[in-house]
Amino acid sequence: MSEEDQVKVALVSCGSEFAGVQSxxxxxxxQVNAKLVYPEMDISSLDTIxxxxxxxxxxxxxxxxxxxxxxxxxxxxxxxxxxxxSCFRCAEAAIVxxxxxxxxxxxxxxxxxxxxxxERTTAxxxxxxxxxxxxxxRRKHLLxxxxxxxxxxxxxxxxxxxxxxxxxxxxxxxxxxxxTVNVVESARKAYDIALEQAGIKEEDVQAIGTTGxxxxxxxxxxxxxxxxxxxxxxxKGAVYLAGTQKGPATVIDIGGMDNKAISVxxxxxxxxxxxxxxxxxxxxxxxxxxxxxGVEITELGKLAVKGMQAKVEMNSYCIVFGxxxxxxxxxxxxxxxxxxxxxxxxxxxxxxxxxxxxVEVKEPLILVGGSSLIEGIPKALGDxxxxxxVVPPHSQLIGAVGAALLASGYVED
Amino acid sequence: xxxxxIYPTNSLILSDLIxxxxxxxxxxxxxxxxKITTIGIDSPPLNxxxxxxxxxxxxxxxxxxxxxxxxxxxxxxxxxxxxxxIIVDDAAISFGxxxxxxxxxxxxxxxxxxxxxxxxxxxPYSDAEGKEFVYKISEFLxxxxxxxxx
Numbered sequence: 426m427s428e429e430d431q432v433k434v435a436l437v438s439c440g441s442e443f444a445g446v447q448s449x450x451x452x453x454x455x456q457v458n459a460k461l462v463y464p465e466m467d468i469s470s471l472d473t474i475x476x477x478x479x480x481x482x483x484x485x486x487x488x489x490x491x492x493x494x495x496x497x498x499x500x501x502x503x504x505x506x507x508x509x510x511s512c513f514r515c516a517e518a519a520i521v522x523x524x525x526x527x528x529x530x531x532x533x534x535x536x537x538x539x540x541x542x543x544e545r546t547t548a549x550x551x552x553x554x555x556x557x558x559x560x561x562x563r564r565k566h567l568l569x570x571x572x573x574x575x576x577x578x579x580x581x582x583x584x585x586x587x588x589x590x591x592x593x594x595x596x597x598x599x600x601x602x603x604x605t606v607n608v609v610e611s612a613r614k615a616y617d618i619a620l621e622q623a624g625i626k627e628e629d630v631q632a633i634g635t636t637g638x639x640x641x642x643x644x645x646x647x648x649x650x651x652x653x654x655x656x657x658x659x660x661k662g663a664v665y666l667a668g669t670q671k672g673p674a675t676v677i678d679i680g681g682m683d684n685k686a687i688s689v690x691x692x693x694x695x696x697x698x699x700x701x702x703x704x705x706x707x708x709x710x711x712x713x714x715x716x717x718x719g720v721e722i723t724e725l726g727k728l729a730v731k732g733m734q735a736k737v738e739m740n741s742y743c744i745v746f747g748x749x750x751x752x753x754x755x756x757x758x759x760x761x762x763x764x765x766x767x768x769x770x771x772x773x774x775x776x777x778x779x780x781x782x783x784v785e786v787k788e789p790l791i792l793v794g795g796s797s798l799i800e801g802i803p804k805a806l807g808d809x810x811x812x813x814x815v816v817p818p819h820s821q822l823i824g825a826v827g828a829a830l831l832a833s834g835y836v837e838d
Numbered sequence: 839x840x841x842x843x844i845y846p847t848n849s850l851i852l853s854d855l856i857x858x859x860x861x862x863x864x865x866x867x868x869x870x871x872x873k874i875t876t877i878g879i880d881s882p883p884l885n886x887x888x889x890x891x892x893x894x895x896x897x898x899x900x901x902x903x904x905x906x907x908x909x910x911x912x913x914x915x916x917x918x919x920x921x922x923x924i925i926v927d928d929a930a931i932s933f934g935x936x937x938x939x940x941x942x943x944x945x946x947x948x949x950x951x952x953x954x955x956x957x958x959x960x961x962p963y964s965d966a967e968g969k970e971f972v973y974k975i976s977e978f979l980x981x982x983x984x985x986x987x988x
Contacts (some may be wrong), residue, residue, distance in 0.1 A: 512903030
């Protein structure tokens with residue numbers, strides 16, 4: 426399949442057309458040059474699918490989902506990707522959705538993305554999913570890449586910071602990390618810092634990859650070969666940096682203003698959730714806590730590791746009311762380290778309650794993004810989930826490293 | 839003439855039987871017809887927009903999945919309008935099917951809860967059961983007022 430070809434995506438859902446989201450699904454597909462199709466199957470298969478699949482359900486549309494998944498796996502329906510979707514908050518559908526995704530993944534090499542919706546589906550997160558799905562279908566050769574080759578640059582335009590990474594022959598030789606102000610200017614600044622550290626000239630760079638919120642603008646400005654959403658890039662970057670490119674993994678990316686939880690298999694994203702609804706689950710909450718405690722953000726983590734979150738009562742995850750709880754605790758004599766620990770615990774607890782409910786947590790759990798450098802965060806996450814949390818080297822540069830790695834696919838092309 | 843709500847809500851056989859006995863079937867096909875022939879809405883295949891699950895809030899709380907509320911935006915008004923109902927349980931998919939078990943549970947509950955005459959039957963799987971099935975439906979429909987209530 427060439428990069429220009431339309432991607433045929435099987436819609437495996439339990440009635441998205443009844444939930445008011447169908448036009449949004451079609452629109453997202455159209456934007457990434459994909460077409461949603463209903464996989465054809467024999468109606469009589471609905472009578473036998475439960476026992477064939479091994480999952481008995483009450484809803485006929487869920488039987489339809491399983492039968493359509495079978496048609497995809499057996500090749501009756503020829504498609505390039507599968508979008509498995511069901512209503513948010515439906516337990517029965519969630520079980521089927523996860524098992525259907527696993528079934529397709531294990532029995533075919535067709536990429537599959539899973540998604541749960543409400544009628545208020547946000548267009549941006551839906552588009553990111555469709556973009557990730559069509560990327561896996563179109564750019565399998567890129568995602569199979571396990572080593573960076575040549576001299577490439579990755580630029581990650583995040584909501585809070587902009588990162589640049591320069592890689593040569595599978596080694597990081599330059600990095601830049603600046604606050605995002607103007608998307609292009611901040612990227613230029615980060616890129617220049619990385620160039621200086623690497624000791625190379627810009628004209629020697631063989632390929633550039635851009636990712637993050639400002640990826641399209643940067644892609645155009647720097648004439649990038651690869652412009653890619655952050656789910657695909659971060660998944661690849663995380664397993665690459667953690668040295669776990671094969672098998673399952675879970676990636677949690679806590680950025681400055683939003684966060685992502687991604688279920689990854691062989692470096693390819695499966696189910697994922699994107700935050701961005703509440704700043705209480707982001708690095709911004711930690712920044713405000715550090716400011717209130719009168720310490721640098723880089724010191725907050727060290728302080729938190731020494732503290733005990735249970736000594737501080739927090740009544741809210743909210744960035745306003747949560748901080749107020751911390752201030753009250755300080756006023757009542759709580760130690761700064763306990764307040765720092767409570768802030769870290771609050772962030773990971775909210776991620777657990779809002780995002781990890783939809784994503785299977787499979788080890789290794791790789792924590793990336795700027796907040797992963799705050800030591801209290803991996804500790805709090807490990808305590809909460811009862812598993813070891815891996816923070817790979819250069820975890821704050823995840824997107825930039827992932828983009829540089831994937832962009833190296835264009836060096837050989 | 840009595841307005842008779844049916845479950846499964848898209849059963850052509852039930853709908854036809856009710857018409858044959860001189861009553862008005864309340865089936866979801868009519869609602870979907872209205873949706874897809876509404877000029878100015880372009881949300882194929884059913885023209886259900888994000889506004890419709892909000893109409894469904896009249897029948898189910900916001901914590902109930904959007905797909906249930908979207909379906910209830912079609913079915914709920916039919917139950918509101920119903921003067922009698924026929925519910926057929928465990929029907930074959932080809933007899934009629936709404937797809938979503940949670941919607942089905944809520945639909946049947948609201949129908950029973952309305953306090954109207956309701957005939958509940960189990961779907962027949964043999965000739966003898968089939969004859970008994972049609973006989974019970976005809977008896978029920980004959981018992982309903984034939985005169986125009988409006």
